[in-house]
Amino acid sequence: MKRSAWRYLWKSEDIRKKLLITVLLLVAYRFAANIPVPGVNRAAIASIMTSAGGAGNLLGMLDLLSGGTISSFSILAMGVYPYITAQIILQLLVPIIPALERKLKDNPREGQKWMERWTVILTVPMALLSAVGQINIFNQMSQGTSVLSFTFGLTGVNLLPTLTTLISMVAGTMIGIWIGEMISEFGIPNQGLSLIIFSGIVAKIPTHIRSLVSDQQYWWLIFIILVVLALVIFAIVYVQQGRRNVRVMFPGRRVGNRMSMPVTSSLPLMVNMAGMIPLIFASSILSFPAIVAGFFLQVKTVWVANLMNGIYKLFSGSNSWYYLLYFLMVVAFTFFYTDVLFSQQNYGDNLKKQGAQIPGVTVGSQTQKYLTRVQRRITFPGAFFLGIVAVLPYVLGALLPVSARQAGLFLVSSAGLLIVVGVVRDTFTIIDTELKLHGYDESLIKG
Structure with missing residues (x-):
């Protein structure tokens, strides 16, 4: 009888050390x-995060990626x-700048180090x-109430506190990156x-659950x-694991006086290579017009004010047109980003160097060109699936009462679901690989 190698998870000293x-x-x-950032007005921040609109959507996305620290x-x-x-940005620049593309092709290891450094x-x-x-x-969304205890600016008495705030925020980002690198090096690879x-995403789920449970009406x-x-997670896993196996023939090798037969293998192409990046692109770009228009809503010129008001309403996330644009942008960016990533793989030259066809x-x-056509298909x-997942919370929210939507309809956002499912799947795969490398292969363990 085979037993799972996961029961030896805590017995392996090296794996236990990495987990701890x-x-x-x-x-x-x-x-x-x-x-907190020095001089922050938390009451003003709390009121801003509950507001709606284009800027609120962008801040919600940034709050997701920052692990809930913006709130x-x-x-x-x-x-x-x-x-x-x-x-x-660097990934998008590689196919545009020939020198960068040659650098990565000629010496992939050094090119990767260069990419990481820059x-x-x-x-x-x-x-x-x-x-x-x-x-x-x-400050723009606070409607006259400053989010800091001083006037933000690089002049006069505000220079030192402004620099202190900016330096502390940049330093915080670098600390987060450093902690991430330490986890990759000494923890889970x-x-x-x-x-x-x-x-950060998981830490916010209990708050949403408490909001739903405490609301006796809903x-x-x-x-x-x-x-x-459960259904969406199952669909995400199913699509994320989707592959199209392209048949590849590798030439036979000479062993002594004999020539081995050609080997048939397959090249797996992913159905969703872009992951959750298209959701970030689409959300950020669609929110930007509303943020810019918000600066001009109070201008005295009537036609300018009306134009800015129309743009703000269109991109504020308060109408169905916004969600249709969001869906189309996610689909478009999925194709665009997949093309960028796939071209960097350069399967044509790599297979040619191996003598495969x-x-x-x-x-x-x-x-x-053939593989690019297959990948696009x-x-x-x-x-299409990624676009549906992106707008699903809004579609479900439109069918429910306002108070139910405010309680936290989907527990996490669409991008959050993709991140959670992807990280859990990748982490389990890595831990399973580590167990096998340490000799805890379930196929070899018999009870």
Whole structure:
């Protein structure tokens, strides 16, 4: 009788050490998440986070990626979001700048180190811009009530407190990145940043559950929500594991005086290669027009005020057109980001170097073109599914009373569901691999 190797999880000293280090570092991160930015007005922040509109949607997304630290405006208010942004920018620049593309192709290991180094360097100015943007957005939404105990600016007596605030926020982001790297190096491998975001999302779920349970009128919704969550999670796992296996022929090898037969293998192409990145892109871009329009709502020129008011209403997330645009943007960005990632894989040249060939397809550029067509075809259902998951909370929310929606309809957002499911699946896979590497293979353990 086979037994699961997971029962040996705590017996392996090395694995136990990695798990303990991971948990302790996550506790340290959550502790640092409660350290406020100097001079913050928490009452003003709390009132802003409950507001609706385009800026509220963007702040909600940033709050998700920062692990819930924006709502308390801690030194980790930006979380690791600037680092993720820097990664995306560099990934998008690679196919645009030929020198970067050649650098990664000629020496992948050195190219990867270069990417990691410049991602960290680019994170600093991105964090600085994000800090200034967050404070300005909060001040704009607070309707005259400053979110800080001083006037934000780089002039006069406000210079020193402003610099102190910006430095503390940038330093908080770098601390979060450092903790993530420590988890990846000494804890669960390659899961540091993902686990940091995951911990913030999971930490907010009990609050939403308490809100639903405490509302005596809509307590029954918790059962409906749990059923919907179970179905959506099952669908996410099913789609995320979806693969299209492309047949590949590897040439035979000479062993002594004999030539081995060609080997048939398969190249798995993912249905959803982009993950939750399209949701971040779409939400940020759709929220930006509402944020800009909010600065011009009070202008004296009538036609400008009316135009800005129309833009604000369209992109404020308060009408069905916004959700239709959101769905279309998620689908479009899924195709765009998948194309960028897939072109960086360069399967055509890699298979050519190995002497492999897809039957009926010429090696080299023709192979890359063929695989690109296949990838785009299988990306369509993945992109369509991602768009449905993105707007599902809003669709369900439109069918329920307002007070039920305010109680926390979906417990976590669409991007949060994708992150939670993806991190849990990847973490289990990594731990299972670690158990096998340490000799705890369930296929070899017999009772």
